[in-house]
Structure formats: C-alpha cells, structure tokens
Amino acid sequence: MSLQIASRKKASALTALVTATAIALTPFSAARAQAKGPPVLRDTETEQLLREYTRPILRVAGLEKQNIQMVIINDGSFNAFVADGRRIFVNWGAILQSETPNQIIGVLAHETGHLAGGHLSKLREQLAAAQTQMIIAMLLGAGAIVAGSTQRSSTGNNGLANAGAAAIAAPQEVIRRSLLSYQRQQEENADRAGVKFLAATQQSPKGMYETFKRFSSESLFAARGADPYLQSHPMPAERVAALQEFASSSPYWNKKDDPALQLRHDMVRAKISAFMERPETVYRRYPQTNDSLPARYARAISTYLHGDLRSALAQIDALIQVQPNNPYFYEVRGQALLESGKAAEAIAPLRKAVALSNNAPLIEMLLGQALVGTDNKAYTDEAVRILRAAVAREPEAALGYTQLAMAYGRKGDYAEADLASAQAAYLRGDNKTARELATRAKTRFAVGTPGWVKADDIVAAKPPRN
Numbered sequence: 001m002s003l004q005i006a007s008r009k010k011a012s013a014l015t016a017l018v019t020a021t022a023i024a025l026t027p028f029s030a031a032r033a034q035a036k037g038p039p040v041l042r043d044t045e046t047e048q049l050l051r052e053y054t055r056p057i058l059r060v061a062g063l064e065k066q067n068i069q070m071v072i073i074n075d076g077s078f079n080a081f082v083a084d085g086r087r088i089f090v091n092w093g094a095i096l097q098s099e100t101p102n103q104i105i106g107v108l109a110h111e112t113g114h115l116a117g118g119h120l121s122k123l124r125e126q127l128a129a130a131q132t133q134m135i136i137a138m139l140l141g142a143g144a145i146v147a148g149s150t151q152r153s154s155t156g157n158n159g160l161a162n163a164g165a166a167a168i169a170a171p172q173e174v175i176r177r178s179l180l181s182y183q184r185q186q187e188e189n190a191d192r193a194g195v196k197f198l199a200a201t202q203q204s205p206k207g208m209y210e211t212f213k214r215f216s217s218e219s220l221f222a223a224r225g226a227d228p229y230l231q232s233h234p235m236p237a238e239r240v241a242a243l244q245e246f247a248s249s250s251p252y253w254n255k256k257d258d259p260a261l262q263l264r265h266d267m268v269r270a271k272i273s274a275f276m277e278r279p280e281t282v283y284r285r286y287p288q289t290n291d292s293l294p295a296r297y298a299r300a301i302s303t304y305l306h307g308d309l310r311s312a313l314a315q316i317d318a319l320i321q322v323q324p325n326n327p328y329f330y331e332v333r334g335q336a337l338l339e340s341g342k343a344a345e346a347i348a349p350l351r352k353a354v355a356l357s358n359n360a361p362l363i364e365m366l367l368g369q370a371l372v373g374t375d376n377k378a379y380t381d382e383a384v385r386i387l388r389a390a391v392a393r394e395p396e397a398a399l400g401y402t403q404l405a406m407a408y409g410r411k412g413d414y415a416e417a418d419l420a421s422a423q424a425a426y427l428r429g430d431n432k433t434a435r436e437l438a439t440r441a442k443t444r445f446a447v448g449t450p451g452w453v454k455a456d457d458i459v460a461a462k463p464p465r466n
Contacts, residue, residue, distance in 0.1 A: 039074040041092060042397070044360040045328045046072060046268050050090065053105050054112065060200040061116040061193075068115065076276065078215070080107050082114050096272045098211070101257045101265045106194065106208025113193030114186065188242065195247050204255040205247035209240070216240040263293065270294035271328075274301035293322060304336040312336055327356035331363050334370065343373030354386075364390035365400045372406045383407040391423075398427040415444030419451055422458050435459050 050070040058064050069087045073079075076093040083089060088111045090104075098104035191212075195205045216237060247253070257265075273282050274297070282302045286295035296319060304312030316333045323329060334350035337343075350367040357363050364386050371383035384407045391400040405420035422437035438458035445452035 041072045041074050042362055043072070043271070044331070044357060044362045045271065046095070048360075049264055049268050050095075050108075053101065054088065054108050056201040056203075057105070057109050057112050057197045060197050061112050063112065063115060066115075080111050082111050085115060088112070088115070092272050092276055096269050096276075098207075098265075098269075100207055101261050102204055102207030103211050104207070104265075105203060106198065106205060107211060109194035109197045109205075109208060110190050111194075112197060113190035116193055116197075117186070117189055188239070191239070191243050192246060195243075195250065199250050199252060202252055202255070204252045205250050206253055209243055209247050212243055213240050266292075266294040267297055267328075270298035271301060274298040274305065279306050293319070301332060304332075304340075309336060309340045325356055327353045327360070327363070330356065331366065335366060338366065338370050338373065343370045344376070346370040347374070347379075359389070361390040361394040361400070362397070365394070365397060365403060368400070368407070369403045372403050372410070377410060380407055380410045384411065396427060398424045401427065415441055415451055418444060419455050422455065426458055426461065431461075 047070055050072075054068070054070060055064075058066070058068055067086070071087050071089045072095075073089050073091045075091040076096070077091055078094045078097050079091045080094050081089050088108060090108070094107060095104055098107070191208075194208060198205045198208070216239070270286065273285055277285075279302050282298055286298040288299075296315065300312055300315035300319060303315060313333065313336065316329060316336065320326070320329045320333070330349040330353035334346040334348075334353060337346035337349070347367065347370050350363065350370055353363050354360065354367050368383045368387035368390060371379040371386070384404065387400055387404040387407060391397065391404060394400060401420045401424035405417045405424060408414070408417035408420060418437050418441035422434045422441055425431075425437060426434035435458065438455040441455040442452055442459070445455065
C-alpha cells in the first residue's frame with residue numbers, strides 16, 4: 001500500500017499506529033511492537049480516499065472544523081466504530097468488502113451520526129449513573145445480607161440474607177437492560193442521522209441499507225430466539241426494516257456513484273487485497289483474464305511482495321503508461337525497489353510520487369528512507385530536510401523520526417540524532433528508552449535551546465495515551 005502498506009518482507013515502509021501512538025512495524029504484520037492497542041495501517045492513497053468520502057458528511061454534520069481523523073485498523077472483518085470523539089476507525093476488511101463507494105460512505109455516515117449526536121459522552125454519563133445505581137444497590141443488598149446473617153445466627157432463618165442477595169442481583173439486571181436499551185436507541189438515531197447527512201450531500205442511502213441488510217441476513221440465525229432486551233444493537237430485522245422505511249424515501253435513493261470515484265474505490269480495494277491477503281486469494285479475486293486497471297494493480301503489488309521484482313516493475317511501468325500522473329504507482333515502484341535493497345534506484349520514482357502527491361508526508365518518509373539507505377552522504381542534507389518536513393505534518397509517525405535520527409547520525413549531529421531517536425522510542429511506547437535517549441540529548445544541547453526543551457519534555461512526559 002505502501003498502507004504504509006509495505007510488503008511482508010522487510011521493515012521499511014509500513015508504519016502502524018496504536019490509536020494515538022505511532023509505531024514502526026514490519027510491513028503489514030501483526031505487531032511485534034510492544035505498544036498496546038489495535039495495530040493501525042497507514043497508506044496515503046487509502047486515507048485520502050476516506051477523507052474525501054467523509055469530508056462532505058462531516059461538513060453537513062457541523063463537524064468540519066473538529067479535525068476528525070480516519071484511522072485504518074489492521075483487521076479483515078467488516079467493522080467501523082468511533083471511540084473517542086476525534087477519530088472514525090475503519091477495518092481494512094470493511095473497505096475491501098464494500099463493493100461500491102456508497103456502501104462504505106453509508107457506514108461512515110452512520111458513524112458520523114454517533115459523533116454528531118454526542119453518543120460517546122452521553123453513554124459515559126449513562127454508565128456513570130448506572131455505576132452509582134449499582135453501588136447503591138450493592139450497599140443496600142450487602143446491608144440486608146449482614147442483617148440476614150445476624151438474624152440467621154440467632155434464629156436459624158436465612159430468609160433476610162437471601163433477600164439481600166436478590167436485592168443485589170435484581171437492580172443490576174434492570175440497570176443492564178436499561179443500558180442496552182439506551183445503546184439500541186443510539187444505533188437507531190445514528191442510522192437516521194446518517195441518512196439525513198447523505199440526503200444533505202445528495203448521496204444515496206441505498207449503500208448503507210444494502211450493507212446493514214447483508215449483515216442482517218448473516219446474523220439472522222444467530223439472533224433467533226435472542227432476548228431483544230439483551231441486545232446492544234437493534235434486532236437485525238427490525239433495524240433493517242426501519243432503515244429501509246426512511247431511507248427509501250430519499251430523493252437520491254437510486255443515485256449511482258460517479259464512475260471515476262468507483263474506479264478509485266476499486267483501486268484501493270485491489271491494493272488492500274494485494275497487501276493483506278494471501279497471493280492465491282489475490283489471484284482468485286483478480287485472475288489473469290481480468291485486464292482491468294484494479295486487477296493489474298493488485299497483481300503487480302502481489303508479484304513484488306512475493307519476490308519477482310523484475311516482473312513486478314514491468315507491470316508497474318505498464319500501469320504508469322496508462323496513468324502517468326498517478327503518484328501511487330510511482331510510490332509502489334519506489335517501495336518495491338527500496339524493499340529489494342535498491343535504495344538508490346528507488347529515489348527517482350519516490351521523488352515523482354512526492355511531487356505528484358503534493359508532498360504527502362508518508363511518501364516523503366519513504367523518500368527520506370531511500371536517501372538514507374543509499375549510504376551516500378551527498379544525500380544527507382536533503383534527507384534531513386525532507387524528513388523534518390514530513391514529521392512536522394505527521395508528528396506521530398515513529399518511522400520518520402527513526403530515519404531522521406539515522407540522517408543526523410550520518411551528519412555527526414549526535415544531539416539531534418539522540419533527540420529524534422528519543423521521539424521515535426516515545427511514539428513506540430518504549431518510554432524507558434525514550435527517557436534515556438532524551439536525557440543524553442540534553443547533555444549535548446545548550447540549556448534552554450529548542451532541542452534541549454524538547455528533550456526535557458520527553459524526560460518529564462507521561463506515556464502517550466490512546
């Protein structure tokens with residue numbers, strides 16, 4: 001992808017984030033890193049498409065200025081969720097399984113409905129209130145148990161103690177059902193808000209309905225006989241029926257996705273498949289008989305990931321002939337060369353990718369890595385400049401700081417090298433190493449200088465919070 005979809009072979013372009021904390025991983029592997037939280041994938045092409053999907057929805061929802069981030073989770077199941085009011089999390093499986101832009105846009109509109117409705121903060125309030133109620137119930141029940149125990153010791157009757165145990169259990173069950181009912185109502189409200197946002201942006205809610213209908217069919221058997229009052233989401237059939245009723249009245253119900261947008265969506269799905277799925281699965285999805293651009297993209301990436309660099313480069317060059325201004329084709333070409341130990345040859349296509357992508361910071365980091373990887377000191381100053389620009393815009397990407405530390409070390413600027421290494425370790429969640437490196441960096445900087453202050457901040461900092 002690069003996502004940083006890097007390959008499964010070398011630890012180069014992939015950067016995985018753990019919620020707010022970035023960690024460098026071997027490409028698209030489950031984390032070797034020690035930081036906690038779900039592994040997150042980075043890819044400029046995919047993130048840009050998701051931003052374009054959500055931007056108009058966030059605008060009509062009144063959230064345009066909230067800087068809501070799109071985060072791709074390294075999970076092949078279909079899921080999307082919000083967790084902190086600042087980010088929408090989307091599994092790569094949700095993107096891959098969405099056959100049209102409208103299907104994933106509908107899911108994102110639903111999640112935006114949660115954000116716009118303030119459901120997270122309201123749920124926390126409900127949980128806090130429930131906790132208070134449970135504590136009161138437990139105290140009352142405990143008091144009854146103690147009284148019952150005293151009575152039993154004097155009379156041999158344990159009725160009051162049993163009543164105390166019931167006094168603990170019954171209110172907890174009522175409170176639990178109340179919370180689940182509240183969550184079901186939130187889901188229904190998010191559905192309605194999502195449809196409203198889609199209508200306001202002149203987009204069809206059909207994709208949203210199609211997605212939920214599909215999951216309704218898949219979960220129908222599992223839900224059979226379930227107590228609807230113990231479900232955190234509305235019962236599938238009821239939810240889909242309600243969604244269809246108000247979604248089908250949209251004047252944009254039958255509006256189709258723009259063909260150019262559909263192509264971009266299919267390209268991203270092909271890229272995800274190539275990087276995340278086994279090669280035999282990729283070739284089943286995109287057989288040689290399929291000559292579409294997405295199929296050729298998937299096969300080219302899969303070919304380089306699995307060792308045939310020469311054939312992969314020929315396939316990528318053929319893609320470039322079709323779309324000579326596509327930055328992601330040059331990015332993949334540069335990445336393939338870089339991960340095959342040909343850093344010097346990777347520089348030219350990565351320069352082109354940076355220029356065509358309007359200096360996308362993740363691609364700048366790849367270019368910086370290639371410049372550093374040549375062992376040619378003539379590239380060192382350029383590498384420092386590019387990597388500094390990249391980390392300024394992607395301050396949570398540990399890979400950029402790691403490469404920056406190497407570039408500074410090559411220059412003999414050990415103060416800046418220690419500082420960059422400390423920042424990388426801090427972002428990886430290795431706070432002990434971060435403090436040690438920052439402490440050493442402080443001894444190399446003059447007291448009070450910007451570098452000294454940054455190092456001192458790391459020494460004093462608490463671990464990054466998710």
